[in-house]
Amino acid sequence: MDEIAVYNQPVADPALIACLHCDLLQRLPDLAPGASARCPRCNKELWRRREDSLNRTLALTLGAAMLYLVANSVPMLGLTIVGRDASTTVIGGAQHLWENGDQIVAILVLFTAVIAPALQIGLMLAIVLGARREHPPRWVGMLLRHHPTSRIWSMIEVMMVGVLVALVKIADYATVIPGLALFCLGALIFILAGMQAAFDPREVWERIRWAEEGARRSAADDRGVAGETS
Ligand SMILES: [Zn+2]
Numbered sequence: 001m002d003e004i005a006v007y008n009q010p011v012a013d014p015a016l017i018a019c020l021h022c023d024l025l026q027r028l029p030d031l032a033p034g035a036s037a038r039c040p041r042c043n044k045e046l047w048r049r050r051e052d053s054l055n056r057t058l059a060l061t062l063g064a065a066m067l068y069l070v071a072n073s074v075p076m077l078g079l080t081i082v083g084r085d086a087s088t089t090v091i092g093g094a095q096h097l098w099e100n101g102d103q104i105v106a107i108l109v110l111f112t113a114v115i116a117p118a119l120q121i122g123l124m125l126a127i128v129l130g131a132r133r134e135h136p137p138r139w140v141g142m143l144l145r146h147h148p149t150s151r152i153w154s155m156i157e158v159m160m161v162g163v164l165v166a167l168v169k170i171a172d173y174a175t176v177i178p179g180l181a182l183f184c185l186g187a188l189i190f191i192l193a194g195m196q197a198a199f200d201p202r203e204v205w206e207r208i209r210w211a212e213e214g215a216r217r218s219a220a221d222d223r224g225v226a227g228e229t230s
Contacts, residue, residue, distance in 0.1 A: 005211070007211050007212055013027070015028045015030075017046065019044065019046060020046070021039065021042050022042040022044075026040070028046065028047060031047070033049050033050070033052070034048075034049065034050075034051055035048070035049055047202055048200075049203075050197075050198055050199070050200040053198060053199060053200035054131060054132055054203065054204075056198040057195055057198045057199045058125075058132070060194050060195040061121060061124045062125070063191050064195055065121050067185075067187055067188045067191060071181045072090055072091060072114065072181070073181075074089065074179060074181050074184075075088060075179035075181060076088060076089055076093065076163070076179045077163070077167075077177070077179055079170075079175070079177070080174060081173070081175075087177075090109075090114060090159075090181065093109065094110040094113075111153065112153055112154065112156075112158065113156055113159040116150055116153035117154040117188075120147070120150040120151050123146065123147045123150055124147065124199070126140075126143055127140055127144055127147065127204060128204075130143070131203075131204040131207055136204070136208045137208075138208060138209055138210075140204065140208050141205065144204055144205070144208075154192070156185055156189055160182075160185055163182070
């Protein structure tokens with residue numbers, strides 16, 4: 001049996017939006033790149049048009065993906081204590097935590113510093129590549145809805161602060177050698193922030209193919225004809 005889905009009818013004016021913070025209905029003006037529109041009632045920024053958003057986001061996302069791969073495949077820290085050398089990667093650190101009985105901390109480190117950033121970068125890459133197609137498919141919208149969750153759980157900067165505090169504390173007892181991964185993670189924090197800042201979700205939503213696209217097109221054409229004759 002075929003599944004029957006009924007979709008709501010959108011309002012005819014695509015510039016009409018409701019403020020996310022105070023619900024005021026208003027029209028978004030056509031903005032120049034870099035300009036922003038604010039709600040006249042609560043003064044929250046409703047939309048900022050990013051300059052060349054899709055291309056810049058794609059470039060930053062590819063940069064982030066390369067840094068991420070390097071950061072997770074080379075040592076993050078090296079230690080020398082009384083002639084013994086040891087070094088570990090981010091995943092190796094989580095594994096040590098697990099073996100030493102801190103299973104919950106190990107899972108949190110693995111999730112927030114390895115899995116969530118990978119999801120954040122992977123989803124963004126899929127969204128931008130999908131949105132650059134001539135008719136972006138509807139799964140781009142589904143990924144776009146879930147992307148903020150991966151961003152919230154991606155906490156490389158928190159792990160960096162923890163690692164730096166630990167480094168200062170053990171510097172008196174051992175010789176600490178910062179690994180290449182530590183510098184990659186430091187750069188990754190800024191690239192990820194740049195990637196989010198360059199991204200304009202509104203531009204992607206505007207390009208995504210709708211359900212009942214044909215019906216919507218013909219309805220819009222009818223309105224156009226009616227508008228011309230009246
Ligand atoms: Zn408002």
